[in-house]
Amino acid sequence: MRSLPTRRAASLTGLLVGVALGLLYTWVINPVEIVNTYPALLRTDLRWDWVRLAALSYVVNDDLEQARTRLEGLRYEDVSGAIQALIEDYAAAGLPADTMRRLTTLAEALDVHTPAMLVYLHTPASSSPTPIHTPPPTTTPTSSPTPTPSPTPIPLSTSTSTPNPSQTPTPPTLSPLSTPTPEPTVPSPTPTPTPPLLVRLQLARKDSSCQPTQAGRIEVVVKDEHGDEVPGVTVWLTWPGGADRAVTGLKSQGGAGYADFAVEKGVNYTLSVGELGRPLVTNLRIASCEPEGGRQDDNEEKAEEPWTSSWRILLEPPPIETEE
Amino acid sequence: MAGLVVGLMIGLAIGWWLWPVQYTNTSPSVLRQDYRDDYTLMVATTYEVEQDPERAYERMSLLNPQDPAAPVIELAERLLEAGGSIEDVTRLARLARLLGTVPPTLIPYVEELEVQS
Numbered sequence: 001m002r003s004l005p006t007r008r009a010a011s012l013t014g015l016l017v018g019v020a021l022g023l024l025y026t027w028v029i030n031p032v033e034i035v036n037t038y039p040a041l042l043r044t045d046l047r048w049d050w051v052r053l054a055a056l057s058y059v060v061n062d063d064l065e066q067a068r069t070r071l072e073g074l075r076y077e078d079v080s081g082a083i084q085a086l087i088e089d090y091a092a093a094g095l096p097a098d099t100m101r102r103l104t105t106l107a108e109a110l111d112v113h114t115p116a117m118l119v120y121l122h123t124p125a126s127s128s129p130t131p132i133h134t135p136p137p138t139t140t141p142t143s144s145p146t147p148t149p150s151p152t153p154i155p156l157s158t159s160t161s162t163p164n165p166s167q168t169p170t171p172p173t174l175s176p177l178s179t180p181t182p183e184p185t186v187p188s189p190t191p192t193p194t195p196p197l198l199v200r201l202q203l204a205r206k207d208s209s210c211q212p213t214q215a216g217r218i219e220v221v222v223k224d225e226h227g228d229e230v231p232g233v234t235v236w237l238t239w240p241g242g243a244d245r246a247v248t249g250l251k252s253q254g255g256a257g258y259a260d261f262a263v264e265k266g267v268n269y270t271l272s273v274g275e276l277g278r279p280l281v282t283n284l285r286i287a288s289c290e291p292e293g294g295r296q297d298d299n300e301e302k303a304e305e306p307w308t309s310s311w312r313i314l315l316e317p318p319p320i321e322t323e324e
Numbered sequence: 325m326a327g328l329v330v331g332l333m334i335g336l337a338i339g340w341w342l343w344p345v346q347y348t349n350t351s352p353s354v355l356r357q358d359y360r361d362d363y364t365l366m367v368a369t370t371y372e373v374e375q376d377p378e379r380a381y382e383r384m385s386l387l388n389p390q391d392p393a394a395p396v397i398e399l400a401e402r403l404l405e406a407g408g409s410i411e412d413v414t415r416l417a418r419l420a421r422l423l424g425t426v427p428p429t430l431i432p433y434v435e436e437l438e439v440q441s
């Protein structure tokens with residue numbers, strides 16, 4: 001007959017072996033079958049692709065609620081990272097302004113921000129969502145049973161922040177240390193307040209140049225009355241059926257008051273500043289051109305490449321008139 | 325022997341209920357059916373923007389490696405039967421054509437489809 005300690009040891013050993021066998025069976029041999037998962041469990045690259053698909057579907061169908069539903073349950077880091085990457089890729093690839101506007105509208109609604117979307121925020125869309133040609137169907141449906149996934153949602157904030165690059169700091173008010181004795185003074189004329197720079201800006205110079213490129217460009221430089229370039233000025237370019245905007249000082253290759261637009265040939269463009277205010281330059285057109293002195297490239301292929309006119313616009317307030 | 329049986333039961337309880345295998349890094353093929361439908365529809369819709377056939381094929385292969393067109397056709401026919409959005413059906417029909425299979429039910433929804441008579 002075995003002693004009590006020996007039996008206890010045998011029981012304990014049996015227990016441990018049993019637990020080990022149980023875990024081996026449930027974790028390795030017959031684990032919980034993986035079905036009916038949800039997007040948050042996808043591999044990282046596939047999660048990002050899910051976000052990309054949801055965002056690009058929004059570009060086509062303009063359905064914000066559907067996009068939100070599709071992104072529910074995903075971590076904010078995945079949503080923001082994927083949308084930022086998408087916007088930056090598309091901005092670099094020069095996709096149409098309407099596509100960029102819709103993407104930035106979605107990004108803003110999801111509280112995602114990236115510098116590349118700045119110029120497309122709050123600009124009017126020129127058309128309805130991307131149309132799709134629909135041939136005559138054989139049946140006439142009456143409802144849309146789009147599936148609605150319902151995992152545990154994460155809050156996607158809808159608050160937005162609008163950068164205001166043209167804010168002017170308020171100078172500190174100095175309080176007098178002693179009360180000065182009033183002295184008779186000669187009344188001076190009341191100074192006329194100077195209107196804001198945006199109101200005073202006008203076309204100062206408009207130069208055209210011929211460049212060996214397919215696409216045209218409109219470059220804008222904004223200066224103040226002292227000749228200093230002014231950053232943070234919103235410049236609008238509008239044309240029949242569309243609008244685009246740029247903010248001065250965001251391009252590293254230009255100066256502090258520089259902004260530019262890629263434009264197409266044969267369209268009449270209008271340039272204005274501020275919130276789509278009065279036009280400063282109208283009928284800006286880009287056309288094919290020939291360089292002065294003709295083409296001098298010996299290479300035949302280069303000699304046949306198209307040359308396109310570009311504009312460089314200087315906006316400046318009129319000089320301040322000083323009274324003698 | 326009793327210890328072994330008790331231990332085995334504890335092990336099964338831990339492995340299946342208390343602390344089951346946690347799956348991450350999954351693929352679209354194991355998504356719930358409504359998510360798979362949504363994925364298919366998003367691939368079809370996104371193709372309108374990207375116009376990238378290879379990418380669309382890769383995405384649908386993740387859902388069904390053997391027959392990437394099958395989920396597309398299945399969803400389109402289900403939408404037709406349920407009276408779904410014509411635009412969605414059209415997008416799915418285009419994707420199905422891109423993936424190489426268009427059943428007769430979807431032919432009217434595919435523009436410029438050359439019907440061999």
